[in-house]
Amino acid sequence: MTKKMDRRSFLRASGGIAAVATVNANAIPLVGDSLFNDKAEGISASHYGAFKTGVRNSRFEQAIPLEGDHYPSTMIDALPARTYAQDRILYPCVREGYLKNGYKSDKSKRGSDKYVRVSWETAYDLVANEMKRIYKDFGHDAIYGGSYGWFCVGSLNNPQALLGRMLGVAGGYTSRTCTYSTHAIRQITPYITGTDESSAQPTVYPVLIENTECIVFWGADLVNSNQIAWGVPDHEVYGYLKQLKEEAKKRGLKFYIIDPVYNNTGMYFDAEHIQVRPTTDVALMLGMAHYLYSENLYSKDFMHKYTIGFDEFKKYLLGESEDMVAKTPEWAAKICGVDANIIKMLAKEFVSKRTMLMGGWATQRAHHGEQPNWMLITLASMIGQIGLPGGGYACNYHYSGNGVPMPAAATGNTLSNADANAKEYASASPGLSGISVKSKMDGPWKQRKMEVIPVSRIVECLENPGADYNFDGKSYKYPDLKMAYWAGGNPFHHHQDRNRMIEAWQKLDTFVVQDAFWTATARMADIVLPTTLTTERNDITKSQSNAYIFAMKQASKPYGEAMDDFDIFVNILRRFTAEQVLAFTEGKTKMEWVKSFYNASYAKAKKSGVVMPTFDEFWEKGFVYFETPESAKKFIKMEGFRKNPVINRLGTPSGKIEIFSKKIAGYNYKGCKGHPMWFEPMEWLGSKVAKEFPLNLISPHPKYRLHSQLNNTWLRDLEEVQGREPIWINTKDAQKRGIQNGDVVRIFNKRGQVLGGAVVTEAIMEGAVRMQEGAWYDPQVPGKIGSLCVHGDVNVLTPDVGTSELAQGNQATALVEIEKFKGELPEIGIFKAPKIKGI
Template sequence: MSEIQRIPHASHWGAYTLLVRDGKIVGTEAFAGDPAPSPIIHSVKDWADPTHRIKQPMVRRSWLDNRETSRGEDRGREEFVPVSWDKALDLTASEINRVRRDHGNASIYAGSYGWTSAGRIHHAASLLKRMMNLVGGYTGHVDTYSIAAGPVILRHVLGSDDACSGRANTLDTIAEHTETLVVFGALAPRTAQIESGGLGRHTLELHLKKLTERGVKIVLVSPLRDDLPEWVNFEWMPIRPNTDAALMLALAGEIVAAGKHDRDFLERCCSGVDVLLDHLAGKGDGIVKNAAWGESITGVPAEAIRALAKRLPDTRSMLTVSWSLQRAHHGEQPFWAALALASIAGHIGLPGGGVGYGYGSLGGVGAPIGVAKSPAMPQGGKPNPDFIPVARIADLLLNPGDTFTYQGRSYKYPDTKLVYWAGGNPYHHHQDLNRLRRAWAKPETIIVQDPMWTATARRADIVLPASTSIERNDIAGARRTTHIMAMHKAIAPVGEARSDFDIFSALAERLGVGEPFTEGLDEMAWIRRVYNDTREDARLRHQHVMPDFETFWREGIAEVPVREDVTYLADFRENPEAHPLGTESRKIVLGSKTLAKLGYDDCLAHPAFIPPAEWLGDERAKEMLHLVSHQPLGKLHSQLDSSEYSQSTKRNGREQVRIHPDDAEARDIRDGDAVRLWNARGQCLATAQVTDSVRSGVAILPTGSWYAPADESDNALELSGNPNVLTLDVGTSKFGQGCAAHTCLVAIEPYRELNVA
């Protein structure tokens, strides 16, 4: 037996060492400098399992025979024909050229979206966009499924989206100075396991422990009690989903009514204050925004609201708002309302005070802020302007030529003839999957490049098998991490899989742009270049010395320069005139002239509670539950769904849906029962987990289970527990157009066919 090789590597869950013997991964060791490594790293070996891998290029049979005239409705129903790499690449390049020539580059949707690899060189979506930019452009996307409405509104009212992209108060200053911490949504190690581009150190638990040791008053506002670890001492406010903006405004209204608002901060640092104060006083709608009003909407007792409102201005208070809150109908409002509440309490710009967004949503949010250039494969300039808000893909395919609005301007959806999706799985992360299936039939050609036979790959015309990160060399790192990490090739590619860089290099050659695509560099030369770019930037701008490339590649990890103990907007608070914001008033906008002029009914001129399309206050849906589809514990999105760790979080092979004992009793549901969840959009199976950790009226079903319809009918029963057959596919508002996944009512019942006594 040969000796074990130790291979440095990294993924979105952190840095680690792969233990390899005789070409097989036999173990995984976490980076010694990580205080709380993610257990998901031990599932990485399952990427080598050939069970779900695409082993060779494939083409859908009738598309191979009829090309663009084949029936899109047959995607997912037909068998595939294996072809050679040369044939597959020739077909792909020919289709790109045909659509460019006959319909224009805007008819190619290459806004590919996904987390296939933490590696920056083989980042599939970036490579696709780099190639397409060299041949005239494509229709792309803006923002992300994770966070779209939030950054849109913050760019308008704060002048940038820094506060929700990991550049607000760092967690170290919160742990040191905060006296009252209000967590809207979650602050959970479960989601902080993950960071786009990899993560050197997981530190959320360290900071939560310090807050607990200091005896900080912590309030969790969430329908799920374990959105904070059980060892944290906190008060739980089990709120109705989608009503956080109402609670924030009720708190603000109580503070103002008591005369405790920070008049000096509001006058010096904010604009539109009178618009907000008039709304709180009910001058526009006759409804005073106070604790009693807040209770009627949120279900949080008025007494608890008053007590918290009394505490917020009198102690150094910090509001953390999860990204999840803005993934809802009118999702702009809780982000804006939190900013308004923090402004009224008056602690913005003070150590441990104010507001920040996304803490715990990713591991790097709240970590020391990276200040050097991040390693990345450059995409080049985009020659054409065409785009969609990321979650509007089904609208794009179903409604060519229709108008959509975004950030106050109007645009048109192009007529999409070709979709090229690399390294992602919209049949995991998009909403209303039955609607997506109807939309997916519209393009003439769909190309999918992925390591796995995802539901998306199974509904393609051309399938190109990509290798996983353990089968190639790469480099990990991003602006929300303290380290750059080497990703050494550990095993040979599975089947005929090729690296994303090699696939796109071959396509670029066929499209006549091979040299400008590769710039004469191979995989290792690109890794060396992007590392040295970061190293030189760290030296010149920050006097930070990083090891030379050979040392980095051998040791597997290098620290980058960071800023610690950051207080967001400290300079602005001290002197707003000298440090103006990029807003309409150069100050924090609490009443917007721009939005007043636009006159949108779903994004008003001030933060407001606007009843969502579906919620527990809707009298038409008294027997339904509000479905929250949060991130899973055992995997990232749908990656590694078949791994042992992911499967251990399921029951009877299905995702578990958590419901309150009262809701279970009313429906004759027992713990462990198979249940059916359904609404007008779709239906799926899950296994019931009856627990009082979830608020009554709410069901919690994780995302990420691979889409598995019983058949290809219009409303097939989904068998694995994928909540996106149920979720609502509408934009958050005319202004933000973000994903509204958390606005979703469902019915639930025992599924008797599987519940045998």
């Protein structure tokens, strides 16, 4: 066990093509505010942070980090470039074949057909008439409105929420549940601890800094992923990480990173790297658990008092049930690739020191992804430090703001509703809510239904209309979808097995995309509706930490003929009835909606004794800030439960941590039993598939974009290799294949093929390769199934198979082979708008 990389500065951008980059320091404006002859005083916000908008000649040309952003992300610097990108959708467009033949057009032409510019009125008519046809002929569940994505932080102009509201008013639709980020963890953990551990508030950093002796980063890259948030990040977490590192020097705090890759976080903390084979973390944990039990090192008191079902699990651990194989460190070593002596050392280290297991979401995005978090909680229970200052586990420190003391409680405090500490933590911050999918108006459309499918099963749904499937303990039928409407998302990035997806998409009569850019998804659409960006409209939002409410002021006029999502949906509903328009708007203008959101928070604050300015004062200043109470800086996850598990029982049937779940066992699922187990993944380095495809591909979150967002800006130049998404490959694996640093390579398996740029590095273990998700799909032959993606969309290669019958989640790993690309390099075409007729 050796350190693989030298210590790197936390705030220094790394150099060299093979280096792992870290978060930037405060961004320095390229030009002074004085050069902006319009005002540079407006405030807006994004998933990368809040900022002031620099405007010159009525154009948004600079994003200036807000003073409250502690460590601004480089990503906000690219927002002006994105606003005027070459691939911006400027006009409503319709696929040529669809304009001629409507829903009877040749669906195989999606992706390759030309587009025709049309008027907004024509576009509204086409969409509304098709919706009416489908409602009449097939019913409400034939329209899929499960639009998914991170488009906007605004409370009003959230495309997915507005789409659901519009479809609900119009006649109903099929929606989705769960997320691609947390599909397995959010389904399994309520059975174990009574809450969704992907959002449960963890022990705060001030407590860790004072008490923790050992921190384990397990499939988590805090330094990278804390740049972004579903709300608006203020990046306060980086100050705490800096304190944590300084504290380590004072008292010998130990850091481990368990991951196939030595990532940004490992570098920053100079952590010991435990190289584990992808998707084998459960085996590693079982080996530790077996050692703790056999050496009598585990906490009997904690297991007896706070958990249930250990006896059933113990039989499996000792090889007395299921496969009848003892899960010894030696057994685990053969699977996970970590030496048995190191497994024993880690077990002793974790139990002898105050240890925090920081699990991430990476391990659950895999086949049988329900198991890693169940086993992580089981291992933490055996260590016995849950509820103690600085000990235990958490599954979301990598997500922005988690662990930072907040003015308002996180949703995770449902773990212990009676916990006085949690109640105190939930202070009087008023929060902020967005527009609801449900209408307050009375009318016949209120009785229309909404069906739901797991978000990652959309392709399977298209392939098998009417088929039965299991999910979370129940049996369902897939609806027969005829139309899909996507607003503010890019499924032809985030969904798996791209070629299978393209074929399945041909089953739809009509596909509508509402977006600002010609993404791969927009290029597959029949009808394309251009939308405004956040800096081109007014809105309101809050920070992820609940410390701020931001006024999002329009900085520049809409580009081209782009319209606000709100206005698009109003105009579609005008093709239905005036009553339905009223049900959608509730008689309010957009600014009246913004004002109503603020005033609702204002009223809540007043009742709680929190002082807030009036709306006009807030809108003028641009933000409201809420102080964090000292009590929030003392929050310890499950502290109340540990002090009194009877009064502060968990939300499970037993009120305890369920190592064995009778409910799950009663489902009789093949892929998820009553206790955590090692299930062999469909593709891993120990499988038969590895003989043909011997490299295990992993696809973590990118550094210089949010999933696919901002890939159409100059940020991609900071990492790409000859215009291709980089793929990290170990030096030995590269030498075997004659690949050198900077080569363009072809990565392939039976599902597809992509080009990438080789980064030869010791930062990744032998046998594994790393390619970030989010590079835009750019097929060499548009619309053709099996075509080479010349840019590097990793989800061409990943399998679209559910994690198990319980969660039906998605996977982010695959087995592949790599070879040096020979011949003339294809051009990248995805970042320019397609040729459009009528212009």
